[in-house]
Each structure stands twice: as C-alpha cells, then as structure tokens.
Amino acid sequence: xxxxxxxxxxxxxxxxxxxxxxxxxxxxxxxxxxxxxxxxxxxxxxxxxxxxxxxxxxxxxxxxxxxxxxxxxxxxxxxxxxxxxxxxxxxxxxxxxxxxxxxxxxxxxxxxxxxxxxxxxxxxxxxxxxxxxxxxxxxxxxxxxxxxxxxxxxxxxxxxxxxxxxxxxxxxxxxxxxxxxxxxxxxxxxxxxxxxxxxxxxxxxxxxxxxxxxxxxxxxxxxxxxxxxxxxx
Numbered sequence: 001x002x003x004x005x006x007x008x009x010x011x012x013x014x015x016x017x018x019x020x021x022x023x024x025x026x027x028x029x030x031x032x033x034x035x036x037x038x039x040x041x042x043x044x045x046x047x048x049x050x051x052x053x054x055x056x057x058x059x060x061x062x063x064x065x066x067x068x069x070x071x072x073x074x075x076x077x078x079x080x081x082x083x084x085x086x087x088x089x090x091x092x093x094x095x096x097x098x099x100x101x102x103x104x105x106x107x108x109x110x111x112x113x114x115x116x117x118x119x120x121x122x123x124x125x126x127x128x129x130x131x132x133x134x135x136x137x138x139x140x141x142x143x144x145x146x147x148x149x150x151x152x153x154x155x156x157x158x159x160x161x162x163x164x165x166x167x168x169x170x171x172x173x174x175x176x177x178x179x180x181x182x183x184x185x186x187x188x189x190x191x192x193x194x195x196x197x198x199x200x201x202x203x204x205x206x207x208x209x210x211x212x213x214x215x216x217x218x219x220x221x222x223x224x225x226x227x228x229x230x231x232x233x
Contacts, residue, residue: 162217
C-alpha cells in the first residue's frame with residue numbers, strides 16, 4: 001500500500017546549507033574557468049577541461065552553467081564587477097587630485113597583482129575585438145570612462161591640474177597598470193625569475209604615479225613613496 005506521507009520539507013538550516021554548498025561549488029567552477037579561459041582563450045577552452053580541474057564531471061558542471069558561452073559570460077561579468085568596483089575612485093573629485101590619482105593607480109595595480117588571470121581573460125576578449133562581450137563593455141566601461149574624463153576636465157577648468165588630454169591619460173594609466181598582469185610573462189623573462197614580486201608592483205606604482213603626477217603638473221614639492229604616501233623632499 002502506498003504511503004500517503006509527503007517528503008518532509010527542508011528546514012531553514014538545511015536549505016541554507018544547500019545554498020552555501022551551491023555558492024561554494026559555483027565559486028570553484030569560476031575559479032578554474034577564469035584560468036582556463038586566460039590560458040586558452042574562449043575558442044581553445046573546453047567545458048571538459050574546466051570540469052576536470054574543478055573535480056566535477058562535465059554533466060555536473062553543465063547543471064550550473066549549461067553552455068561554455070554562459071560560463072564565459074559569467075566569468076567576464078565577475079571580472080568587470082570587480083574591476084569597476086575598484087576603479088570608481090575618481091568620483092571623489094573634491095579630494096586633492098594627486099591623492100585621487102595615487103589611489104586610482106594603486107587600485108589598478110592591486111587588481112593586476114591579485115587577479116592576474118581575470119585581467120588576462122578580459123584582455124584576450126578585447127584583443128580579439130570583444131566579439132562576445134562588446135555590448136557589456138560599451139554599456140558599462142565606456143560611460144565610466146566618460147565620467148572620469150569629465151572629472152579631469154572640471155579639474156582643468158578649476159585650475160587644479162594642468163591641461164591634459166584626459167582620454168589618452170586614462171589609456172596610458174590602464175596600459176601601464178594592466179601590463180603587470182597581461183604581460184607578466186614577458187616581465188618575468190626580462191627579470192629572470194618565475195613570477196613578479198610584491199616589490200615589483202611597489203616599484204612600478206612609484207614610477208607610474210610619478211609619471212602621471214608630472215603629466216598633470218601636480219606640485220613637485222611632494223615625492224611619492226613605494227606605498228603611495230606623500231613624503232616631504
């Protein structure tokens with residue numbers, strides 16, 4: 001005789017544990033995916049490789065991400081969320097421009113140091129013409145860049161910095177800071193070591209900051225330490 005008992009509903013704690021396990025598993029998948037996409041590009045990456053590195057079957061991985069494109073899209077969404085959150089510093093335009101620029105450069109280099117694979121995935125997509133992520137870049141990155149350029153223009157109009165081509169200054173800052181992730185392999189070959197060290201990022205930050213401050217003609221009476229702190233001459 002069939003039982004008329006219905007399955008017991010999940011308790012609140014059991015449901016919470018299931019969500020935590022799902023979040024942890026998704027995080028593991030994404031951590032492996034970002035590296036595989038950075039190493040092989042979108043076309044060269046495979047769901048099977050990502051699943052193997054995450055310790056899952058291909059079928060189990062596809063339960064969470066039904067296609068390679070959906071997984072790639074999620075990886076780039078997470079990369080862009082992190083990158084833009086760290087970059088939203090020029091909004092503090094009432095602060096001293098030199099302090100804002102120091103913080104901006106520091107945040108950019110910290111992203112390169114902490115998330116090199118994420119930076120490379122984004123760089124590969126852009127180098128290939130952003131075929132799968134161009135719309136998101138246009139809708140999210142371009143407006144932020146225009147907002148930052150407007151901050152520079154207001155600083156110039158107020159006489160707080162010297163006249164400068166703000167668009168190209170931003171391009172230069174991005175290129176200099178992102179190269180420490182995207183071209184780290186070339187740097188380590190030149191330096192004859194296996195990886196970049198924290199002091200490499202600190203020394204790079206010092207030089208990049210000095211160059212940018214000189215470009216906007218901030219007071220030369222303040223030098224910049226490796227940690228980005230102001231120091232009397």
